Amino acid sequence: MPVTDHVAPLTLEMVREAHARIRPYVNHTPVLTSETLDARSGASLFFKCENFQNVGAFKARGATNAVLALSDDEAARGVVTHSSGNHAAALARAAGIRGVPAHIVMPSNAPRVKIEAVRRYGGQVTLCEPTLEAREAAAAGIVAETGAAFVHPYDDPRVMAGQGTAALELLGEVPDLDVILCPVGGGGLLSGVATVARALSPAIRVVGIEPAEADDAARSFRAGRVIPLGPTTTIADGLRTSLSERTFAHIRRLVDDIRTVGEDAIVHAMRTQWEVLKIVVEPSGAVSYAPFVDDPRWLAGSRVGLIVSGGNIDLDALPWSIA
Amino acid sequence: MPVTDHVAPLTLEMVREAHARIRPYVNHTPVLTSETLDARSGASLFFKCENFQNVGAFKARGATNAVLALSDDEAARGVVTHSSGNHAAALARAAGIRGVPAHIVMPSNAPRVKIEAVRRYGGQVTLCEPTLEAREAAAAGIVAETGAAFVHPYDDPRVMAGQGTAALELLGEVPDLDVILCPVGGGGLLSGVATVARALSPAIRVVGIEPAEADDAARSFRAGRVIPLGPTTTIADGLRTSLSERTFAHIRRLVDDIRTVGEDAIVHAMRTQWEVLKIVVEPSGAVSYAPFVDDPRWLAGSRVGLIVSGGNIDLDALPWSIA
DSSP, X not given: OXXXXXXXXXXXXXXXXXXHHHGGXXXXXXXXXXXXXXXXXXXXXXXXXXXXXXXGBTHHHHHHHHHHTSOHHHHHTOEEEEOSSHHHHHHHHHHHHHTOOEEEEEETTSOHHHHHHHHHXXXXXXXXXXXXXXXXXXXXXXXXXXXXXXXXXXXXXXXXXXXXXXXXXXXXXXXXXSEXXXXXXXXXXXXXXXXXXXHHOTTOEEEEXXXXXXXXXXXXXXXXXXXXXXXXXXXXXXXXXXXXXXXXXXXXXXXXXXXXXXXXXXXXXXXXXXXXXXXXXXXXXXXXXXXXXXXXXXXXXXXXXXXXXXOOOOTTSOHXXXX | OOGGGGSOOOOHHHHHHHHHHHGXXXXXXXXXXXXHHHHHHTSEEEEEEGGGSGGGBTHHHHHHXXXXXXXXXXXXXXXXXXXXXXXXXXXXXXXXXXXXXXXXXXXXXXXHHHHHHHHHTTOEEEEEOSSHHHHHHHHHHHHHHXXXXXXXXXXXXXXXXXXXXXXXXXXXXXXXXXXXXXXXXXXXXXXXXXXXXXXXXXXXXXXXXXXXXXXXXHHHHHHTSOOOOOOOOOSOGGGOOOOOHXXXXXXXXXXXXXXXXXXXXXXXXXXXXXXXXXXXXXXXXXXXXXXXXXXXXXXXXXXXXXXXXXXXXXXXXXXXXXX
C-alpha cells in the first residue's frame, strides 16, 4: 500500500471552516465572463479572478487560514517559511493580521521587488544562499531559535483548506459547472479545489493544467506515484514545484485528468486574457485558459470554471515585448 | 438666459428605465477595492470597473439603451453614427442585439483593429475622408437614404441615461459614498453619473476629471458656457471631445468641480492600476485615479467611488515601454 493512502484527507468541512475564518481578511474575488470568449469556445466560461486576491494571488487564502488556525501560544512564537514567491508575501500579511512575527527566508538572488513586498507587509526577511539546502537550514535555525511555526506553501492541510475556499466561492455563485480547470504546481490549490468540487457536485470534472515544461503532476498522475520535477525554465514560474505526497494523494483520488500546455499557448492565453477580459494575469494564472489556444472548442457545450490563480508580473518585462 | 437652461433635464427615472431595458444585454461590472491603495490614500476607494463592460467600455450602456428605446418602426430602418472609438463598436453590438442594421462612418485612417471590431459586431462600415465635415456628410447621406436613426456618442438623452446606469449599480452596492470621481470627455458619462448621484445621495460630491491637455470641461465650468476643445494630443484619446450644450447644462447644474490632471499622472495612474488592481485600463479610464498620483491624500478619510471607464488599449504600444 503506497504511503499516499495514509494521508488524512481534506474534507469539505475543513474548507468551510477555513472560509469562515479567513472571510473578513481576504477578498471575495469576482467571477468574470466574456461573450467574446464564449463565442470562440462554444462554452460558457466563468473566470474566478484570484489575481484580484490580496497580495495578487490565491496564496493569501491558505496562508491566512494557517496563521489564524494557530493557538494563541503557537501564534505568539511567530511563523516561518522559505519562499521567493507569493506565499512569502501572503504569510507576512497574515502574520500582520494576527499581530505576530513572520520570518521569511529568501534566497539572496530573489528580485528586490519581492523582498520589498514581504517587508512592506511587515515580514522579517532572512537572506540565504540560493539553494534549497540553505533555505531549509535557515528556516530550521529560526524554528529552533524562536519556536515559530513552519507554514509550508502547499504541503499543509490548513493551507490546502484555505486554497479550497476559492472553489467554495466559485460554486456558490455558479453551482452548475460541468468542469473546473485549475493550474497545478505544488498541488495545494488543486487539492483544495477538487475536495470542494467533488463534495458539492459529484458529477463535475476537475482537470489540473500544468506546463508541459513542468509536467511532474501529469507524469505522477499516470504513474500512480510522485515523480519529482526536474530542472525547468517554464515561463509559469509559480508552477516550478513538485507535488508532495499529501497533495498527490488528493489529486490522485479526486482529479479526473491532468492536461499539459506548451509555453507558446501560455503566453497566448495570457495575452488573450489581458486583451479580452482586461485583467492582468501572470503566466501561471493563465495556464487554466491555455488549452483553449490550440483547441478552442475542446469543451464546447459545457459550463466551465477556470481558476485564474494570480496576477503578479513585471510590467517592464512582458513576454510579448521581449519576443 | 443661456441656451443651456432650455435643455430638458435627465432624471433618475430615465436612468432607472434605461437600466431595466439594458440589463439583460450588458455586464453588471464588479466594484474592486485595494487595501494597498486605501493605505496610500487614507481613503476607501471603490473602483467601478467599466473596462469589464461589453466592448471594453461604458459606451455599451448608452448605445444599447438608445437602440432598445427606438420604436419597432424606427429600429427597422437601422441606426447610424460616426465614430472611430468605443461608441462605434457599442452601437454595432446593440444593433445586432435588436437585429437591425448599424451604419458606422469611420475615417479612412482609423486603426484597422477598430474597423475590424465594428465589423465583428456586425456593423456596416462606411469609410470617409478623415475630417469632421466628411464624417457628418457621410452620416447625413446614410440617414437620407435609409431613414436610419442617428445616435450621437453623448449628445443624446437616451445615451446619457444609459451611461448613468453605471452609477446606479455603484451606489446600489456602495450607497454611502462621499465623492464620485468620473472622467469627462463629451460629458455623457458624467451627466448620467451626476444625475444619479445627486438624486440618490444629495450630499455626495461629484467631481469630473479631465486631462489638462484637454481641459474644455474645466474651462467651460468656470466660464459658465461651453468653450470648445482645441487641438489636443492627450494620451487619453477617449477624452479628446468637447462638451455639448446638453451635457454642459447637466454638468453645470449637478457637478461640484472639474479637476485636471497632467499626462504623466495619467500614465502613472494607469500603471498603478495595472500593477496593484491587476486590471487593464486605458489612459482615459485611468484619469479618475490620476489626481491621487501627485496628491495621494487629497480625499483622506472619505469613501470614494471612481469610474474606470474603459480598457481598450494596444498591448504592443504601452506608454511605459515607449517612454
